[in-house]
Amino acid sequence: MDGYPQNISKVKNRASVGWLFRMAWRDGRASLRRLLLFMSSIVLGIAALVAIQHFGLTLEANISGQSRELMGADYLVDTDATPGPELLDTLAQLPGVMKREVNFASMLSFPDRSGTRLVRIRGVESGFPFYGSLVTEPAGAGMQFGASRGALVDATVMTQYALEPGDSIRIGRLTLPISGSLVDAPGNTQVSTSVAPAIWIPYPLVEATGLIQVGSRVEYNFYFQVPPGTELDAIYERWDPSLDNAQADMDLHTDTSARLGRRFNNVGxxxxxxxxxxxxxxxxxxxxxxxxxxxxxxxxIAILKCLGASRRQSMLIFLIQIAGIGLAGGLVGTLLGLGLQAVFPLLVGEFLPVTLQWGLHWEPLVLGVLLGIGMALLFGILPLLSGWFVSPLAVLRVNLKPTGISKRVTAAILLLILFVLWGVTSLLLERPLRALWFVLGLAVVFLVLTLIAWGIMRGIRKFFPTGWGFEARQGLQNLFRPNNQTLVLVLAIGIGTFLISTLYFTQDMLLARAQLEDARPTANLILLDVQPEQTEAVAGVIRPTGMEVLEDIPIVTMRLLRIKDRTVEALRADTTATLNRWILSHEFRVTYRDSLIPSEILREGEWASSYSGQGPVPISLSDNVARDAQVGVGDTLVFNVQGVPMETFVSSIREVDWGRMQLNFSVVFPPGVLEEAPRFHVITTQASDAERSARLQQALVRSFPNITVLDIRQLLGVVGDILNKISWVIRFMAFFSILTGLVVLLGAVRTSKYQRIRESVLLRTLGATGKQVLRVAALEYLFLGAIGSLLGVFLALAATELLALGVFELPFRPSWVPFGVVFPFITLLVLTIGLLNSRGVVKSPPLQVLRREGV
Amino acid sequence: MSKILNVDQLRKTYPSGDQELTVLEDISFAVETGTTFAIVGPSGSGKTTLLGLCAGLDKPDEGRVALCGEDLTLLDEDQRALLRNREVGFIFQNFQLLPTLTALENVSLPLELRGESGAADTARTLLSKVGLADRLHHYPSQLSGGEQQRVALARAFANRPSLLFADEPTGNLDDETGSRVVELLFDLNQEAGTTLVIVTHDMDLARRCHQILKLKGGRVQV
Structure with a gap:
C-alpha cells in the first residue's frame, strides 16, 4: 500500500479562504436576482433606522452647536415668584451683562376690530437676545425692538387677524402699536407657539398692562451674557445654591440644549x-x-462534500453569500437612509427649534452596515446550519433527507437571536429593561401569530371542505404544499397589518377621548386670574348670554416650608436627600372644597370635608406629589401661605386623572381655612358654539382685561393638529414596515415560484385551462392575504384593548378603518402580487415553461 | 499486487417505518490496485449502497472498509471527504455537476479543493481530451447529457485519483452516447493507471472488467 497517505487525519485541506469567496461568488452569480431580492428585504428597515439615527445626531449636533442661540444667552436665572430683595441682590452680583424678561399668558384684543386670542406676553429688555436674532417682517423691526413703544406680534396671529405693522393691539390696560411681525425667535418652534403665540413688548411697558396681580402666573427670566471663555460651570457651582434659597433656578445654555436634546431623543x-x-x-x-x-x-452541497469539501467549507460558501447579501443590504440601506433623512424636516419641521445644518455622522453608517451583515447572518444561521447536516450520500440518493438540526441547537440559536435583538434594541433605546420588554412583547406577538396561523392551518386540514369545487380545494390545499411559505407569509402580512391597525386604533382612541371631552356637558371656557372682587361681575357678564357659571374655584398660592421634620432649606442643602427637588421650590396653586371631583379617586387615608379649627389642617395630596415629596398619610407639611406658616398633615392621597381637560389640583384643603388668604378665582362655563364663545371672550376681555380665557374647544383643535402631525411621522415610519412586508411577500412568492410552476405545468399537462390554474393561484393568495391581514387586525384589536385598559384607561371603541380599509386592501395587494407573479406561468406553453425554469 | 480497497463483513441497515431493513449483509471482497472491478445486480440489490460505503459517503453498521490503507470506519466525515479528494474520483448516473459552475470550473473544483495552482490549466487539458475544448465556459444546463457526462469524466480524473467509482455511468444516456462515454472512460483509465470500480446492471459493460461481484438481495451471489 505504499504511496497512499498512511494517516489522513494529519493531512490538511488546503483550499484557501479566497477559494471560499470565489465559490460563493460563482454559486451566487447564478442566483443573483434572487439574492438581490433577499437583500431588498432588509434594505428598507436599515434605511429607516439609519435615517432616524443620522437625523437624530444631526439634530443633536445642531441643538448643541446652537445652544446659545436657543437660549439667546449664556445662562439664565428664572423664577415664578416675584423677585425679592435676596434674589435681586444675588442677581446684581452675578457675572456678565443682564437683560430681564417677564412673561405670562394673557388675552390679546384689538381696539379697532373684533376678536381675542390667548397669547404669551414677553416683556423683554432691549438688547436681548444676546445670541441669535429675531426674524421679523419688516426686517428692521427686530433690531429696533425696545427703542420704540411698538410690539412684535407672532406671524401666525398677524395672518389670522389680518394685522399690519402700525395696527394697534390691546394687552390688559395697555394699547400699543405693532412694530412688526415676529417670524422666529430663539428657541421657538411652530408647535410650541401654536397654543399661545408670543407677543414681544418692551420691558418697561409691562407694568402698564396692569396684569401682574395676586395669583398671576408670571415667569421672571434674567438672561446673562459673559465674555467668551468664561467657565460657566464654575458660575453655576458658585451661585446656584444661593439662587435656590431665593426660589430661583440657574440654567446654563448647555443645560437647555441637553434637555431639548433628550426630549427629541425620546421621540427618536x-x-x-x-x-x-x-x-x-x-x-x-x-x-x-x-x-x-x-x-x-x-x-x-452533497456534490461538494463528495468531491472533498469539508462540512465547514460547504457551509462557509453559503454563509459568505448571506453575509454578502447583508453587506450589500446594509450599504444600500445606509445610503438610502442618508437620502431619506432629508425628508424628515418636511415631516417634523414644525417641531424643530433650530435651523438644520447637515453633517456626516459615521456611527449610523457603521450601524447600518453592521446591522445588515449581523441580522442577515443571525436570521440566516439556522437554515445555513442545515447545510452542515447534508450527507454526501445525497449524490447517490437524490431524495435523501438530511438529519435535522437538534432541538437543543435550534433552541440555543433562537435564544441567541433574542439575546442579540435585546442587545440591538438596548442600543437603540438606551434602556436595557425597556428593550427587554420590547423584545419579549415582540416575541409574544410573533408567537401568538405563529400559533394562531398554525392552528388555523391545522383546523383547515382537519375540517377540509371536501365539498368545495376543484379550484377552491386546490387553492386551499396549496397552503400545505411541501416548501410552502404559508407561515412566513401569514407572519409578514400579519405583523404589517398589526402595526398599521394598532396605530389606527390607538390614534382613534386618543382622538375619540378628545371629542368625548368636547361633547360632555362640562366646561369648555376656563377663566383664569379672576380677582375675588370680580367674581360677581364676571358672572353678571356670563349669565345674560344664556350660559351658566359651572364652577367658581378659589385658588391660593403657597410654597412648602417644612416636610415632616425637616426644613426646605435643610433638604436643599442635603445632597443625599432623594426626594424630587422640584417640590422644594414649587409654587403650589391650592384650592379648597368639601368633596372629590370626577377626575379623582381616593387611594389612601380619609377625605377631610371640613376643618375643626384645632391642630394641623388635614389636606389631600395627589399621588404624584406624595411620591415626589416622599410623604404618606399622617405626615406633616408646613406651607408658607404668602408669608403665613400653616401646619398641615396628609389626611388622604388621591389618584388624579391629569389627562382630563378640567382643573385638577395636587393639593386640596378643606373649607374653612383659606377663605381669608389672598386668592384668585377660576371660573368655568360652557359655550355651546364657537361664535358664542368668541362673543363672550370679547365681552370679558373688554370688561376685565386681567382675565385670561382658555378656550378648550380651540385648544383641542390645536392638540388634534399636533396629534395629526405626530401620527403622520409615525405612519411614515410604519410605512416602511408595510413596504418591507411587501418585499418579503414578493420574495416569498418568487422563492416558492418553482414549486408552483411544477404544479401548474402538471395541472395544465393534465388538461387544466390557464384560467383554472390562475383561479387556483388567486384563491391561494386570497386565503393567504385574508388570513394574514385578519389575524393582524384582530391582534391589533387585542393589543389596543390592553393599551386602553392598562395605559390610557379609556373606553375603546374600535374604528372600522382597519376592518373596512386595511383588511381588504392588504388582501387585494397580496392577491395582485401573487397573480402578477403567476401570469408568466399561465401564458406560456407547459414545455416552454419547463425548459425556461429548468424544472 | 496490493489491495486498494478492502471490504470486510459489511452490514448496512436502514429504518423502514417501524422496522429495520437490511440492505447489505456479510459483504467481503478486495480490489487490487490498477484493476477494473464491476459490481452488478438487479435493482434493489444494494449496489449503490455498497458503492456509497466503499467511497466513504456513508458508514456501515458493521464491518470494515479500508480505502487506500485507511480504515473508513475510524475516520470522521471531514477526514473521509479529504481522503476522497486525495484518492478518489466519481462518475454518477445523473452526472452530478454543480449547475452554477461552468464546465471548466466544475473540472477545476477537485484541484482547487486541494489548493493546487494551475487547476484551470489542468482542467482545460482534460476537457480537451474529452472533446469539449470549445465548451469550457458553458453551464451544465447548456450541455447535452453526453457532454455533461464527459465533463464529469474530466472532473473524475482531474485530481489524479488512485481509485475511480462509477455509478451506472451510462444509465442516463442513449446507447450510442453511452458506448462513446464507456470507451472514453476505459481509455482514460488505462492512460492514468487508475483502479476502476463500476456499479452497473449492464453485463456487457461488467464483462470488460477484470473482476465481477454479483449482488442479490444485499448478499454476494456466489
Missing part, C-alpha cells in the same frame, strides 16, 4: 423602534428565503 427612540420592526420583518423574510434557498442547494 420610539421612531427607531418602529423602524426596527421593519428590519425584523425583513429579517423574517431573509430567514424564510434562506431556508428555501438552502433546501435547493442540498444537491450542490
Amino acid at each position: 427612540r420610539f421612531l427607531k423602534l418602529v423602524g426596527f420592526i421593519a428590519l425584523l420583518l425583513g429579517c423574517l423574510g431573509i430567514a424564510s428565503s434562506v431556508h428555501i434557498y438552502m433546501r435547493e442547494k442540498r444537491a450542490s
